Amino acid sequence: MNNNSTNGEWLDIKRGIETICKKFPESYWKTLDQKRAYPTNFVNTLTKSGYLSILIPEQYGGAGLPLRAASVILEEIHRCGANGAACHAQMYIMGSLLKHGSEKLKQKYLPDIASGKIRLQAFGVTEPSSGSDTLSIKTRAKKLGNKFLINGQKVWTSRAEHSDLILLLTKTSDSEEQQKNLSLFLIDMRPHLNKSIIIKPIRTMINHSSTEIFFDNLEVDEDCLVGSLGSGFKYILDGMNAERILIASECIGDAKYFIEKSKSYANDRKVFGRPIGRNQSIQFPIANAYANTRAAELMVKEACSLFDSNKKCGEESNLAKLLSADASWQAADVAMQTFGGFAFSEEYNIERKFRETRLYRIAPVSTNMILAFISHKVLGMPRSY
Ligand SMILES: Cc1cc2nc3c(=O)[nH]c(=O)nc-3n(C[C@H](O)[C@H](O)[C@H](O)COP(=O)(O)OP(=O)(O)OC[C@H]3O[C@@H](n4cnc5c(N)ncnc54)[C@H](O)[C@@H]3O)c2cc1C
Known part of the structure; x- marks a missing residue:
């Protein structure tokens, strides 16, 4: 390469x-x-x-x-x-x-x-009772000699059926200082499947290979611990900037896809004897989606540049994710409107991409949680939770 x-x-x-x-x-x-x-x-x-x-x-x-x-x-x-x-x-x-x-x-x-001999594609954080509130997870890893015994349940763990390894966040203590209660493990799931690890697929509105995973007395070697005990939350926060930037990049790609498709269709489709793209009510929303996508793209590039220079990039990564997810959703909606009834036909793929890009305003972090981060951490306003 x-x-x-x-x-x-x-x-x-x-x-x-x-x-x-x-x-x-x-x-x-x-x-x-x-x-x-x-x-x-x-x-x-x-x-x-x-x-x-x-x-x-x-x-x-x-x-x-x-x-x-x-x-x-x-x-x-x-x-x-x-x-x-x-x-x-x-x-x-x-x-x-x-x-x-x-x-x-x-x-x-x-x-x-x-x-490519093995895959690391599963990341187990979310649980049935803790999505946005990561610190409240319940899946427990208990130290027993040079092993850990893990019990609990994760939900929405995507790609688990297609991954050999899982990066798993668990609770390892109950101290007052909640942030020090979590630890991260890298676990090879293969020897434990259908024994102490049960994976069940979740049928969803998009093709995302999401699952729920049950851990029943899963015994793993202490070498599976990533970093030090009680530092898992810190590591996860650290990795979230990369996650936000990369998901934002996917959103920019989606937005460009919708804009290109909308432009072509608006130029080709004739109604009342002329292309629908001649109507400003069709043109302007596409142009507006383009402008917002370009602005979001700049923020993605800035976040990448800071990340790659090992500089602080929490604000920029969050802004990149927020603006890109909004831009791709806006472009998706514009494409639906431009294609009219045909947007609903599976043949044109617009409805598939429309469903897929909707995810990013919720996962891996919802728009609300990013706005809360900006309000609290960037603008210094009072915490709401
Ligand atoms: C298709 C898909 C794939 C996923 N893949 C993975 C994966 O691989 N691994 C993994 O660990 N997780 C995964 N997730 C989970 C995802 O990260 C969570 O769904 C997400 O973090 C939101 O958590 P929740 O669904 O529990 O929502 P909740 O935390 O229950 O929140 C529900 C709504 O309330 C809002 N809300 C909650 N608290 C506040 C507040 N204080 N202020 C304002 N608004 C608030 C939220 O923003 C959200 O809109 C996936 C989810 C989906 C749908």
Whole structure:
């Protein structure tokens, strides 16, 4: 893979992804969506081409590229009408392992993740009674000698059925200082499946391979602990900036997809003997979505640039996610209106992408929680919770 980047544009990567996506056209995604099936061939192709391991340092078999390269990959996948959700977790949870994992853990897993022998695609944080309120999770890891015994339940753990490893957040103590009660584990699920780990798929409005997972006396070696005991929440917060930036990149890709589709359809579709795109009531919403997408894109680039220079980027990552999720949702709605009745037909893929892009205003972090972050942490207003 060529590492050339001009102004963070990574044109070689963009072209490479576009070439791969042409082999997986929208008909491929439509069929998978109808069957709620995992895009195994697409994920394998990306893996073999080295795109999924770009954040893994070269010494472990990856390309050692900055987050901006991952951001370009995910944006381009989405711009082409595909969906990076099948494999994006490997990129956004990689930071926790790279920054805080022991050398032993990295040696054990990173080369196999980089080569595609094993997959790290599952991230278990959310539980039935704690989504936005991460500190209130109940899944418990109890220390027993040199082992941990894990019991509890996660929900919405996406891709668990298609992942070998899971990065799992658990409670390890009940101290007054809630933030020190959580610990992070990297667990190989394979030996425990259908015994102490039960995975049940959740049928959802999008094809996202989401599941609920039950841990029943799961015994893991203490080496599975990422970093130190009681630091899990800190590590998760640390990794969230990368997650927000990468999801924002997918939103930018979605928004560009909708704008391009809307523009083409508005130019082609004739009603009352002329293209509907001649009406400003059709043109202006598309132009407005374009303006908002470009503005959000600038924030994504700024967040990436700060992240990749190891500078503080909490505000920018949150703003990038907020603005991009709003921009993609606006562009999706504009596309629905532009396509009229045909937007509802599965044939045009607009309804599929419309459903898919709606997720980002809720997960992995909801728009409300970002606004709360900006109010409390950036503007210094009183906490509401
Ligand atoms: C398709 C899908 C895939 C997912 N994949 C994963 C995954 O792989 N791993 C994982 O761990 N999780 C995953 N999630 C979970 C996701 O991160 C949560 O759904 C999200 O964090 C919101 O939590 P919740 O659904 O429990 O909502 P809740 O926390 O119950 O909140 C419900 C609503 O109330 C609002 N709200 C709550 N408190 C406040 C407040 N104080 N002020 C203002 N508004 C508030 C929220 O913003 C939200 O709009 C996924 C979810 C979905 C739908």
